[in-house]
Amino acid sequence: MTEWRRFPLVDELPLSRAVLRCEPVFLTSQAERDRLFPSLRGRSEDGHALVCLPLVVEGRRLGGLVLSFADDEEFDAERRTFKETIARQVAQALDRTRLLDAERTLRERITFLAEAGELLRSSLDYEQTLAQLARHAVPRLADWCAVDMVGDDGTELLRLVVEHPDPEMKELARSVGERYPPRPGDPGRANVLASQETQFLPEIPDELLAAAAQDEEHLAILRQLKLHSAIVVPLVARGRSLGTLTLIRSDTERPFNEADLEIAEELARRAAGAVDQALLFRETERLANAARALDHVAEAVVLVDDRDAIRYWNGSAARLVGIPADAVLGKRAREAIPGWGELADRVDTDASPPRALTLPLPSSRGERWCSVLGVRFAQGHVYTLRDVTAEHDLERIRSDFVATASHELRTPLAAIYGAIRTIRRPDVELPDAQREAFLEMIEIEAERLRMIASQLLAAGSLDADSLSPSVAPVDLDALVRGVLAAADVGRPAEIAFTYRATRKQVIALADVELLRQVLTSVLDNAVKYSPGGGRVKITLSRSERRARIAVADEGIGIPEEAQGRIFEKFFRADPSLRRGIGGTGLGLYIARALTEKMDGTIRVVSSPGSGSTFTIELPLARARVRG
């Protein structure tokens, strides 16, 4: 009987019958045994009497005790009772020690899991933590183990940790994972990863190894690794498969059981939680670094998720739109940011490469023009917005300038052309006075063309920074009188110039030609913007260190919103020429640039409808010498 290691619990075998029926079987001789259990005939050893006793405690069957005797025996009631007493004692002892064993095992497992928990909490470096965990599990839970993690591509499994007490086997277990990565559909870790379900193999028959092996060498390695019992558990956190934990027992006497499965799953659950936490921490740290960097970029960066909620809003975005991050984060972009819907609808976030669009966006500082790029990613859209309001305005002004300059050039040219054609007509004899009037017109318009050309040249020189003023002491009274005299020639009749100067001599440090140009431009401006006529009052004064020339008119004034911009290049308060006032939009720009080149300033005070006062200040020659 001893050559049978395992046998089924069936009625045809004496011990099985005793256990199955919970009743002792007493066989006094081999003959009786052969009679009652014919299937055993010829298969027994040299035994005689045989007693099979069930080991039962409180109705629970634990197994059976077999006693063989050297001779045939008669079992009277007393002897039967005695043997049953022995069996009862053995059963009770087995039950008691099993309970003790279970309690001890439970305590060990609780300790094991508690220690594993400590290990997992000890560091946010999950690669190191998992290696420690593997060392913790071998040999207490498994004879060897491996941890495989999902690679960056989200599908490939990479062998992160192998723990085996034998260094050679450890290397073999490590290399087999690399040499024979799981194929799609393979049983084992790839399947566990995909299904997120544990694979429990209390026994691994050789046929299973053969089926799993990719070639003969692979099979030889698997056999060498002694894969007798295995548990492969998925590492899953928040529904995401992170990897697998493989536990192997090589000892055929100690296969994994249900309790081992429970502890393996608990261990994997804790490990997955720790890995997830570490990954979250890394991601949070990476995002924090990115956010820190993005907070310092000049472009506004806005991240909107799939549900249109704003997830990121950097400092530049707050400055551009005038809304702080606290007020928009987590809110729907279309509701929290005025004009966002129109903007987002026009940006193609699927274009490759992304295309920038220049679009308006309302802000606390009025409408801003932004160069917008949008890109779609897995969880939403990211937009960058660069404030190009200044460039946009300049572009608009530049195009206005082209229209204005064309107009400004065409008007005098048409006048000159018309006058010359009239003078040269052979069929008309012009009276001298009329001929003189045409010639005067040609002179005036030619002068106008010269002025436009010189403005364009001056603007070009200023752009190229090639203008170097020749600064010297200039008597401003003489200069103002000279400019007024020249302006008086073409002064409209409805305009009157008045000039008042301080009695003190005012000598400024300036380039006399540049200053003349500045003053002429300001005076010309005063006349131009006084279409209804009126006085243009020029005042020369001085303070302790500065000379001051003020030109005040009673004209149409400058709209409030334009006052801050009239010195900008190409800017015109009336670009559409509705009022019929011409100009290139360069006069005041040049005036300010030239004044500043001479360390001076120019500013304007204006009341729309009442006129404007331009004030030019320059350093006094005396002050400069003293200073």
Place this chain on the structure above:
Amino acid sequence: LSLVDRVEEQLPADVGTALTRARRLQALTEALADALTPQQVLAAVIDTGLGLDAAGASRGLIALIDDRGDTLTIAASRRR
């Protein structure tokens, strides 16, 4: 010989046999009481032969039911 042994020698045969059996049972009972693991129980009954001695058997074995409850696996066996 001790006093007890000398008394035993003078006892009737059936009483002596009963006493011997009782002594063996006592030894087995003590060994089982001392056992702290199922392995120690198996050893006490089979490996050391105390259980077989007590029962007067020449050989024996203990088979245990596996977790699924349908198979017996021999956990310990001995031929005297």
